[in-house]
Amino acid sequence: MGYERQKDFGTPAVRSESQVTLTIDGRAVTVPEGTTVMRAASESGGSIPKLCATDNLKQFGSCRLCLVEIEGARGTPASCTTPVAEGMVVKTQTPRLEKLRKGVMELYISDHPLDCLTCSANNDCELQDQAAAVGLRDVRYGYEGANHLAEPTDHSNPYFDFDPSKCIVCSRCVRACDEVQGTFALTVDGRGFASEISAGQTLDNFMSSECVSCGACVQACPTATLQEKKVKEVGKPERSVVTTCAYCGVGCTFRAEMRGEQLVRMVPYKDGKANRGHSCVKGRFAWGYANHQDRITSPMIRDSIDQPWREVSWDEALTYAADRLKTIKAKHGARALGGITSSRCTNEETFLVQKLIRGGFGSNNVDTCARVCHSPTGYGLKTTFGTSAGTQDFDSVEHSDVILVIGANPTDGHPVFGSRMKQRLRQGAKLIVIDPRRIDLVKSPHIEAAHHLPLQPGTNVALLTAIAHVIVTEGLAHEDFIRERCDWDEYQDWARFVSDEKHSPEVLEGVTRVPAQSVREAARLFATGGNGAIYYGLGVTEHSQGSSTVMAIANLAMVTGNIGRDGVGVNPLRGQNNVQGACDMGSFPHELPGYRHISDAETRALFEQDWGVTLDAEPGLRINNMLDAAVDGEFRAIYIQGEDILQSDPNTKHVAAGLEAMECVIVHDLFLNETANYAHIFLPGSTFLEKDGTFTNAERRIQPVRKVMEPANGMSDWEVTQALANALDLNWNYTHPSEILDEIARLTPSFAGVSWERLEREDSLQWPVNEQYPDGAPVMHVDGFVRGKGKFVVTEYVPTDEKTGPRFPLLLTTGRILSQYNVGAQTRRTENVQWHEEDLLEMHPSDADNRGLKDGDWTKLTSRTGETTLRLKVTDRVAPGVVYTTFHHPATQANVVTTDFSDWATNCPEYKVTAVQVMPSNGPSDWQEGYVDLTERARRIEGEMEPAE
Amino acid sequence: MSGSTIETLRRMADQIARNFEVMGHTDAVEATADHINMFWDPRMKQQIFADDRDALSPIARAAIDELAEGVEPAHQTRATVFNSAHEAGHSDAG
């Protein structure tokens, strides 16, 4: 397809029951009441010149280019601010309008350099288009007067430039930053002709300002003032392909805009249902890793991990892998083999990996990184609601009155959804934040949380029980809802439990350290403030009581009647782009795709017939148990697609010991990641730009991923898995992922109605898509819970075994930041490092004082498991007694200190609570230095130059 | 702190039992047995069956005793009830 800009209707779409009919240039047009004349004209195929209007921003009415004549009305009103009316008669093209518009345009152009031919936006510039549209040929005003032409360009942002000489001060950028992103980084200084756009304070540039590099202003700018650097470097795009972001679980839709085989830019797609035209710095800009020099594109093998890698052909690598796997299987049985699917790969690829393990290796030892993030969500919501997916779509937040955010940091972890949430909060919805750390949302421009409850890490269940205590004992429970939708007897048991005096906020204050009065006020607000929605993340799940916390959240939603309609619900914010999909596709050791237990003979028969194999009827090992079994010599071979368990999983030394004990470690990835230090076979992977398939986002939305360029390694990941399967004599012959999707639909009842053609037609579908829900289901549990009654589950607070004491007096909790993604394998290989060069340890000033530590000091962080060093950031964002860090950099290896403790029901690791001590240090620990050595040795490739001493 | 596999298994069993304790002894034993039955790999089960069970908490011990005798425990929570072959209702997306 050729290149065209996305259509811009000028003003946002309006939802209304009543329709209005008017006449525009002699044509009858019918639109929803409240629509502007500009949009009505645009929707009916016309176009009115415009500059300050764009359809993802509120109408502003400043440029006066969009004037129209309306019969019976005085003057020439601006069409972008005039709503339609029944029977209105509008003219958009008259000699008088032409003259007026030309005059306006002339003024704009007189302060704009006339170097269109050499401008990087030539032929892709709204100003140029509009000048042509109004028929402007020459400019009467000279350049003698005041102008902005000499202003220097701000190159500080690594991805886009700001060239004020080209600015027409339409303020679209400022409004985009305020309205869409909610960061309020830009200002218009001065008035009228002298006005100027600037980032932050007078001395700021884009990098030093509050800007988070979301790109909304760049997208909104009608000129080349704000423009991606890549457009200058590579040139104007020539074609575009719509695809889905491969970073987080929001699942933003983008247009990959291409010039030849080169990606020029990723532009958020306005029709994307998850993002509605918005993006964050990761999806928008951080895709440079795709052709980073570290990327490995040819297969490699070695006999043992102390040898250098040897580059070989695909055939040799696959045969080598297959031989090792066959030998181990013959000697030690199928249960000695297993693998890990990737939440970053497509549904089709994940499905194939688990098919290979179950059907080819012959064991159920398959697990996925959801184990270490949202497995408690699965357990908790399934127990209470009967089905465990999040209950709402993202749009639902527009109807919320009280938003409870617990253990999540949406502005950093799920930025595009964070911006949506902020829009609703600025409209007046109330906010309650439960988090040990003062996340940005607690206080940001025009937003302030009604309550921030900074609890002691590890006490979620106690705090939620205290909230429930207030609701029940103060008579705020929604009894009608409970009687209708839930099991009444179970409710009464639960109500008795939470009403016990020992669960009052006053008594539990000793555990949670949250003042009882704030707990009471927050509970009252949530129970009585209208539509209440709960959003949560890994701060809920990654605890020894992660599953219990999820159940406590579900109890809270049920007791307040906040389930089954827009604006309410329980919303897990999922980490990785396809973590929902990886779970749906049977990545857990106990269940086949579609959440059917492996012990069920009828389900197994379905798959056995389709695949022509016999399946093991017993559950397989979880990741952590695979590692234990490896140390015991019972587990010997693993195929890991697109995950870096050495860096991402807890207790690094234990993971290393497990991997080291194995005889065959196959890593299938873009880079020689940390896990690959222990690998014998490296199969190069492909990026999301190099494959077709689907991802499923946090709202259960299945969205297409489309190939925009050929894989640098020669094969998409699904093809690599297929080649490995065939080396194991499985005779697979898929020619396109759509055939895998057909197989998924055939074998998985909740996907029965999904197909590639349908996704091509409808862009996305929210499962279940089957006979009962032919078009999918945006909000779940609308007429009662999907299965039976809602169950209240008594959740008793059981403190973690990880305790502070004299040796380890502080609690460490971990998280992530906006510019980096997970273990950082991708984002560290982009300019995003400019925002986060290293992981820092946050500590409260009083704890720092006690230890004689200052901001920027090197510190040694020690736990019962291990130690690492990193630099200190002194901040009151964390409470006394609590320290915080991120885990994006392998040099820090925060997981060297995290423990083996895990959620009681799912073994999701307890990343969020580790007892630690922090002391001054001179620099990296012995372990860190040793690790650098090991990594250098482990990454040697034969024939490549050894790194200089 | 990472102990041997058997220590991990004991800790896991005790932790499950501890979180079900609030159901009362009899139900908690059933729920613990059911949970282990549905989620543990056969080797893990065999290892804990073979272990000296006195080290376990009373609920965990009773649950393991029951499983070791070959009793198939009934499902105690919906977490261990899965879709049947042609059903789409449940999910437990991690």
Ligand code: SF4
């Ligand atoms: S930078 Fe672009 S969007 Fe912002 S005021 Fe100038 S021309 Fe308008």
Ligand code: SF4
């Ligand atoms: S990139 Fe985003 S945050 Fe930065 S100024 Fe533009 S709109 Fe604001």
Ligand code: SF4
């Ligand atoms: S919010 Fe998530 S899905 Fe959207 S652009 Fe950012 S990383 Fe990608």
Ligand code: FES
């Ligand atoms: S587009 Fe209507 S006033 Fe600018």
